[in-house]
Amino acid sequence: MEREPVAAVSIEGLRKTVTVGFRRRRVEILKGVDLTVGEGESVGLLGPNGAGKTTTLKIALGLMRPSAGTARLGVAGLHEVGYLPENAYFYDYLSGRELLGLCARLFGLSGGARDERIAEALREVGLQDAAGTQLRKYSKGMLQRIGIAQALINDPRLILLDEPMTGLDPIGRVEVKRIIQRLREEGRTVLFNSHILADVGELCSHVAIMRSGEVVWRGPVEDAVPSGGGSLEDFFVQVVTEGAVEPENAGSGSPGVTL
Amino acid sequence: MSRAFAIAANTFRETIRDRILLVILVFALAMIVASLWLASISLGQEARLMQDFGLVAVSGFGVIVAVFVSAGLVRKEIDKRTVFIIFSKPVGRGEFIAGKFLGLSATMAIVVFGMTVFLFLLVWAVAGDPSGWLLVAGGFIYLQVLVVMAVTIFFSTFAAPILAAVLGLCVFAAGQLSHNVLSLTQLGSNVVLEGLSWVVFLVVPNFSAVSLAPVVVGEQVADWSAIGGWGGYLVAYAVIMLGLSWLVFRRKEF
Amino acid sequence: MRVPGDGGKGGRGPSRAAGRRGALVRSVVAGLVMLGCLAAVVAFQVTRPAQSAADSAVFVPSPKFFKDLSPSFRTAVADAYWLAMIQYYGEHVEGDRQLDSLPAYVRLVTDLSPRFERAYLFGAFALLDAGKGQEAYELLVRGARRNPESWQIPATLGMLIYTYADNPAKDKLAAEWYEKAAAVPGSPDYIPRVAAELLTKGGEEAKSALMWGQVYATGDTYARDKALVELDELLPRDPQQRKEALQPLAALMTPQQFLTLSSILMGVLETP
Numbered sequence: 001m002e003r004e005p006v007a008a009v010s011i012e013g014l015r016k017t018v019t020v021g022f023r024r025r026r027v028e029i030l031k032g033v034d035l036t037v038g039e040g041e042s043v044g045l046l047g048p049n050g051a052g053k054t055t056t057l058k059i060a061l062g063l064m065r066p067s068a069g070t071a072r073l074g075v076a077g078l079h080e081v082g083y084l085p086e087n088a089y090f091y092d093y094l095s096g097r098e099l100l101g102l103c104a105r106l107f108g109l110s111g112g113a114r115d116e117r118i119a120e121a122l123r124e125v126g127l128q129d130a131a132g133t134q135l136r137k138y139s140k141g142m143l144q145r146i147g148i149a150q151a152l153i154n155d156p157r158l159i160l161l162d163e164p165m166t167g168l169d170p171i172g173r174v175e176v177k178r179i180i181q182r183l184r185e186e187g188r189t190v191l192f193n194s195h196i197l198a199d200v201g202e203l204c205s206h207v208a209i210m211r212s213g214e215v216v217w218r219g220p221v222e223d224a225v226p227s228g229g230g231s232l233e234d235f236f237v238q239v240v241t242e243g244a245v246e247p248e249n250a251g252s253g254s255p256g257v258t259l
Numbered sequence: 260m261s262r263a264f265a266i267a268a269n270t271f272r273e274t275i276r277d278r279i280l281l282v283i284l285v286f287a288l289a290m291i292v293a294s295l296w297l298a299s300i301s302l303g304q305e306a307r308l309m310q311d312f313g314l315v316a317v318s319g320f321g322v323i324v325a326v327f328v329s330a331g332l333v334r335k336e337i338d339k340r341t342v343f344i345i346f347s348k349p350v351g352r353g354e355f356i357a358g359k360f361l362g363l364s365a366t367m368a369i370v371v372f373g374m375t376v377f378l379f380l381l382v383w384a385v386a387g388d389p390s391g392w393l394l395v396a397g398g399f400i401y402l403q404v405l406v407v408m409a410v411t412i413f414f415s416t417f418a419a420p421i422l423a424a425v426l427g428l429c430v431f432a433a434g435q436l437s438h439n440v441l442s443l444t445q446l447g448s449n450v451v452l453e454g455l456s457w458v459v460f461l462v463v464p465n466f467s468a469v470s471l472a473p474v475v476v477g478e479q480v481a482d483w484s485a486i487g488g489w490g491g492y493l494v495a496y497a498v499i500m501l502g503l504s505w506l507v508f509r510r511k512e513f
Numbered sequence: 514m515r516v517p518g519d520g521g522k523g524g525r526g527p528s529r530a531a532g533r534r535g536a537l538v539r540s541v542v543a544g545l546v547m548l549g550c551l552a553a554v555v556a557f558q559v560t561r562p563a564q565s566a567a568d569s570a571v572f573v574p575s576p577k578f579f580k581d582l583s584p585s586f587r588t589a590v591a592d593a594y595w596l597a598m599i600q601y602y603g604e605h606v607e608g609d610r611q612l613d614s615l616p617a618y619v620r621l622v623t624d625l626s627p628r629f630e631r632a633y634l635f636g637a638f639a640l641l642d643a644g645k646g647q648e649a650y651e652l653l654v655r656g657a658r659r660n661p662e663s664w665q666i667p668a669t670l671g672m673l674i675y676t677y678a679d680n681p682a683k684d685k686l687a688a689e690w691y692e693k694a695a696a697v698p699g700s701p702d703y704i705p706r707v708a709a710e711l712l713t714k715g716g717e718e719a720k721s722a723l724m725w726g727q728v729y730a731t732g733d734t735y736a737r738d739k740a741l742v743e744l745d746e747l748l749p750r751d752p753q754q755r756k757e758a759l760q761p762l763a764a765l766m767t768p769q770q771f772l773t774l775s776s777i778l779m780g781v782l783e784t785p
Contacts, residue, residue, distance in 0.1 A: 061347045064512040083347035089340045091269065093276035098269075105265035106348040150344060160347075302599055302733045304592075304631055311589040435585055472588045478628040 008158045008189035009037040009060060013069035016055055016213075029055050031213040032069065037206075039157070042180075042190040044200030044221075047210035048240055053193045054086060056210070057160055074158055079107065082151030086162040086193070088143060092136040096127055096146050099135060100153055107154040121149040125179060141172030148179055159183060161192035165199060177203060201225060201232040209239050216240075262350050263358040270362025274328055279366060283373040286320050290378060294385050306386035307476045310393055313378040314472055318400050321371045322431050325404045328366070329411035330424035332359055333508070342513050352509040356412070360501055363408055371401045392481065396471040399486075402493040406464050407431050409500035416507040434466035464496050465489075569611030571601065576624035591626035598622060602639050602735075612643035619652060627659040631733070633666055637673060638736050646677050657693070664700035665731055667693040668707075672724040675711065676743075684711050684720075703727075703765050719761070722747050726762035729774055741774075745781055752782050 014033040017026055030052045037043050045053050058064045060071040061083055073081050090099055100121055104114040122128045125145040130138065138146065144164060151159055164180070165173050173196075180203050183190055194200050200207060201221060208218040217224075217239045224235045290313060297312075298305050336342040345355060375397025382389035411427030418426065440463065443456035469489045473479040579590050598618035605612050619636035623629060633656030640649035653670040660666055671690035674683050691708035694700055707727065710720055722744060729740035748755045759778065763771045 058513070063343065063346055078347065078349040081347070083343070085340055085343035085347070087340065088344070090344065091273055091339075091341060093273055094269070098272070102265055102269045103344070103348065106262050106345065106350050108261065108349075110261070154348075297596075300596060300599060302631065302635060302735075304595065307629075308592045308596070311592045315586060315589045438584060439581060467584050470585045470587065472586070473626075473628075476588055476626075476629075478588060478626060 007036045007072075008039050008041070008074050009035065009191060010072045011035040011056065011060065011070070014056065014059060014066055014071055015068040016052075016059060016064065017067045029213055030059075030066075030069075033210070033213070033215055035208055035215055035218070037189060037191055039189055040187050041206055042184050042204045043192075043206045043208060044204035045191060045193045045208050045210065046195075046197065046200060046236055050212075051210040052213040053210055054162055057083075057162055057191075057193065061160070079154065080157045082154060082156035082159045084144075084147045084151045084159075084161045084164055087166060088147035090135045090143065090146070093134055095132050095134055096122070096138070096149070097131040099146060100131075100150055103150040103153045109154070117153055117155065121152050124152055124182070125149045126175065139172075140167050141169065141175065144168060144172065144176055145179070148176065152183075156188065158189045158191070161190065163193050163195065165194060165196050173199070197232045197236055207232075209236060211240050260354075263354040263361065266345070266350070266355060266358025267361035267365065270359050271365045274363065274366040275369075279324065279328065280369065280373070282320055282324050283370060283377070286316060286374045287377050287381075290316065290381055294381060298385065306382055306388060309378070309382050309386060310390065310475050311472055313382070314393070314396055314400070314475065317371060317374045317378065317397060318403070320374060321367065321400055321404045322407050322428070324370055325363070325367055325408045326411050326424045326427040326431075328363055329408045330415050330427060331420040332363075332412055332415045333511075334415065334420050337513060346513065352511075353505045356501060356505050356508055360409065360412060364405055367404050367408065368401060371404055372397060375400070390475045390477070392471065392475045395486075396475050399469075399471055399490065399493075402490055402497075403431075403434075403464075403466055406434075406466075406493050406497045406500070409497040409504070410464070413500045413504040413507070416504050416511065430463065431466065434464040436467065437463060437465040438467045465492065468492070569605060569609060570613045573614050573617035573621055576621050579621075579625055587625050588629075591622050591629060591632075594618060594622050594625070595629070595632060598639075599635075602642075606639075606642055606735075610642070612639070615639055615643050616645060616648050619648075623652065623656065623659075630656070630660055630663050630665065633660070634669055635733055635735065637669060638732075638739060641673070641677065642739075646673075649673060650678075657690075662697060664694040664697035664704065667691070667697070668700075668704060668727060668731075671707075671711075672728060675724055676721060688712050701765070706764070718747050719758070722758060723761060723765070726765045726774075729762075730766035730770055741777060744774075744778060748778060750782065752779065755779065755782065 011033055014030050014035075015028070016030040017028045019025065020027050033052065033056055035045075035056070045056070047053050055064065056071075059066050060073055061081070062078070091102075094102070097118060100118045101114065104117055109117055119128075122131050125148050127142065127145055127149065130142060135143065135146065144167075148161075148164070151161070161180070164176050168176060177199060180190060180192070184203070190203075192200075192204075204221055206218070206220055207224050208215050210216065221232070225232050290309070293312065294305065294309050297308050301308050333342075336345070346352075375394060378397075379389050379393050382393070407427055407430065410430045411423050414423035414426045437460065440456055440460045444453050444460055469482075469485050471481075471486070474481045573594070579587060598615070601618060602612065602615065615636075619632070619640065622632045623636065626632065633652055637649040637653050640646070640652065650670070650673060653666055653673065656666045657663070657670060667690045671687040671694065674680075674690065675687035678686070680686065688708045688711040691704055691711065695704040695708060707723055710716070710723060725740045725743045725747070729737050729744070732740065748758045755778065756775075759771075759775055762774065766774070
C-alpha cells in the first residue's frame with residue numbers, strides 16, 4: 001500500500017486569541033486557519049497587514065502557542081526547518097561567520113561538518129568575502145543574505161521566509177530572488193510571506209491569501225493569474241475586498257498542496 | 260547542553276565586545292587615586308584601608324555591572340528580534356536561560372577577579388603584605404554577584420529592564436540586612452510578624468551570613484565550615500532562581 | 514524678469530544672505546551664553562569660603578547602629594570613621610583643642626573593629642590630649658583584653674600609668690603591664706628591662722625617658738611628636754649630659770630611628 005506523502009507544513013483549525021490593553025480586551029487574531037504545503041512546493045502567503053500571516057508562521061515554529069488547532073512542520077520538526085524573520089536583526093558584535101557558527105551549534109553541528117556547512121551557506125548567499133566583518137557593519141541587503149544563510153545552515157528541507165524583500169534596494173531584491181529560485185530548483189519547500197505580489201507571482205507555484213485571520217483563497221498561481229489577462233494584484237485586491245473566491249480548477253489531485 | 264554552551268559563548272563574546280571590561284579600568288584608576296590619598300592620611304594603615312575599601316568597591320562595581328547586564332537579558336533579545344533566530348531552532352527555553360547565565364557568569368568572573376587581583380597587586384606595591392584572604396573574599400563576592408544576576412534574570416523574564424535592575428539592586432541591599440530579619444523571627448511577641456519575617460528571611464538571599472572582610476584585615480580567624488556552608492547556600496540559591504526563571508520563561512510568547 | 518544685482522536668481526540673494534547673518538547671530542549669542550554660564554560656574558566655585566574649623570561636637574553614631582545595619586561592611590565602616598577621627602583630631606589639636614566627640618569616635622571605631630590595634634594606641638594618646646586620661650586607660654584595658662597577642666597595648670598602658678597616674682603604686686602597676694607585654698611571644702627584648710627598671714628605686718626621669726623612647730620607637734606620627742616634646746623636657750639641657758641620657762634609648766629602636774631622635778633632641782639645644 002502506498003504511504004501517504006508527508007506534508008511539509010500541516011496547519012488545521014488554527015486559532016489564536018490575545019488580550020490587549022489595560023482592560024485585557026480579547027482579540028481573535030486567527031479564526032481557524034487551514035493550510036497544507038507539500039514537499040517541494042513553493043507557496044506565497046499573502047494578505048493585508050494584520051491578516052495573521054506572521055502569527056501563523058510563529059505558531060508553526062513554536063514561538064507562540066495556539067488557542068486551538070494544530071500546526072506541524074514535517075517529520076523532524078525544527079531540525080529540518082530554516083527561518084528568516086521579518087526585518088531580521090542580529091548580534092551587533094558577531095561577524096557573519098560567528099553568527100553562522102552559533103546557528104550551526106544550535107542545530108548540533110560540530111567540527112568539520114559545521115565548518116563545511118558554514119562555508120556552503122556563505123557561498124549560497126555570496127558573502128564569503130564579508131564573513132569576517134561584524135554584522136553591525138553590514139548593509140541591509142547583506143543582513144538579509146546572512147539571514148538566509150543562517151536559515152540554510154542546517155540544510156533544511158523546509159524554509160520559511162517572512163517578508164524577505166523588505167527594505168532591499170533593487171540589486172538586493174534581485175540577489176534574494178535568485179537565492180529563492182535556486183532553493184526551489186534544489187527541491188526544497190519554500191513558504192514565504194510577502195507584500196510584493198510580483199515576486200510571489202514569479203517565485204511561487206502556489207498562493208494562499210489570508211484576510212482577518214482566515215485563509216480565504218488558496219490554489220496554484222495560474223488560477224489566480226489566468227493566461228488571458230489580469231494580474232495577481234487585481235486578483236488579490238478582489239479576494240481581499242470581496243471575500244472568498246472558488247478556484248476555477250481546484251482538485252488537480254496533486255499530492256502537494258491541498259491549499 | 261552543547262546548545263547552552265553555544266549560547267553561553269555567544270553571550271560572553273557579545274558582552275566582552277560591548278566594552279564592559281572598561282569597568283575594570285575605571286576601578287583600577289579609582290583605586291590608584293584612593294591609595295595615594297589614603298597613604299597620606301591613614302597613619303600607616305594603608306594596607307588595611309585599601310583592602311577594606313577595595314573589597315567594598317569590588318562588591319559595588321561588581322553588583323552594579325551584573326545587574327545592568329542581566330536586566331536587559333530577555334528584553335534585549337526580543338527588541339532586537341534575535342530571539343526569533345534562536346527559538347526557530349531546536350533550542351529549549353531552559354537551555355537559553357542556562358546559556359545566557361553561563362555566558363554572563365564568565366564575563367563577571369573576568370570583571371570581579373580582574374578587580375580583585377588588581378587590588379591585591381596594588382596593596383602589595385603600595386603597602387606590602389596583602390592578605391591571601393583577599394582573593395578568597397573576591398571569590399565570595401563573585402558568588403554573591405552570581406546570585407544577584409540570577410535574581411535579576413528572573414525579574415527580567417517578566418519586567419522591563421529598568422524595573423528588573425532596580426529590583427535586583429533592592430534584593431542585594433535587602434540581602435545585606437538578612438540578619439536583621441532573622442532577629443525579627445525571634446521576637447516572641449507577635450506570631451504573625453514572626454511568620455512573615457521567616458518568609459522574608461527564607462526568600463531574600465542571605466548576604467550577611469559570613470563576612471570575610473574581618474578575616475582579610477586580621478580581625479577574625481576563618482571558620483571554614485561556615486564559609487563552605489555559605490558558598491553552597493549561594494550556589495543553591497542561584498540554581499533555584501534560574502529554575503524559577505525557566506518556569507516563567509517557558510510560557511513566554513514572542 | 515531679472516532684477517539687477519540679484520545674481521540672476523530672481524530675488525533669493527538678499528534673503529539667503531539675511532539667513533546666513535541670522536544663523537551667525539544665533540551662533541554668537543549661543544556662544545556668549547555658554548561663556549557666561551562657564552564664567553558663572555567657575556566664579557561661584559573659586560569664591561567659596563575656605564572650610565571653617567569643624568565643630569568640636571559632631572554627631573557620631575552609636576556602634577549598635579552599624580552592628581545592626583551592615584555586618585558585611587563593618588570593618589570598612591570602622592575604617593571610614595578611623596579616617597574621620599584622625600581628621601577631627603588633627604583639626605582640633607592644633608586649634609581650639611576641643612575634642613568633645615573624640616571619645617565617641619574612639620568607641621565607635623574600636624567596637625566595630627575590636628582588633629584594630631592601631632586605633633587603641635592612637636586613641637589613647639588622643640584622649641590624653643583631650644584631657645581624658647581615665648578614658649584612655651579604660652580604652653587600653655579593653656584593647657588588651659580583645660587583643661591578647663598584642664604586646665604594644667599593654668606596654669603603652671604601662672607607660673601611661675607610670676607617666677600620668679596619680680597613684681603611689683604606679684611603678685608596680687606599670688611594671689605589671691610591662692611584664693604582661695613581655696609575656697607575649699614576639700615582644701622586643703627591652704620590654705623585660707623596662708619592667709625591671711620600673712621596680713628599682715629612684716631615677717624617675719631616666720625611667721620616663723625610657724617610656725617615651727619606647728613610644729617614639731613604636732608610635733605613629735602624632736605619638737612620635739609627643740614623645741619628642743616630652744623627652745626634650747625630661748632630658749638635661751647640657752649637651753654632654755643629654756647625650757649620655759639618650760644612650761639607653763638606643764636599645765629600644767633601630768639605629769636609624771635613634772640617629773634621627775638624637776639629631777632632633779641635640780639640635781634643639783643648638784637652636785637659640
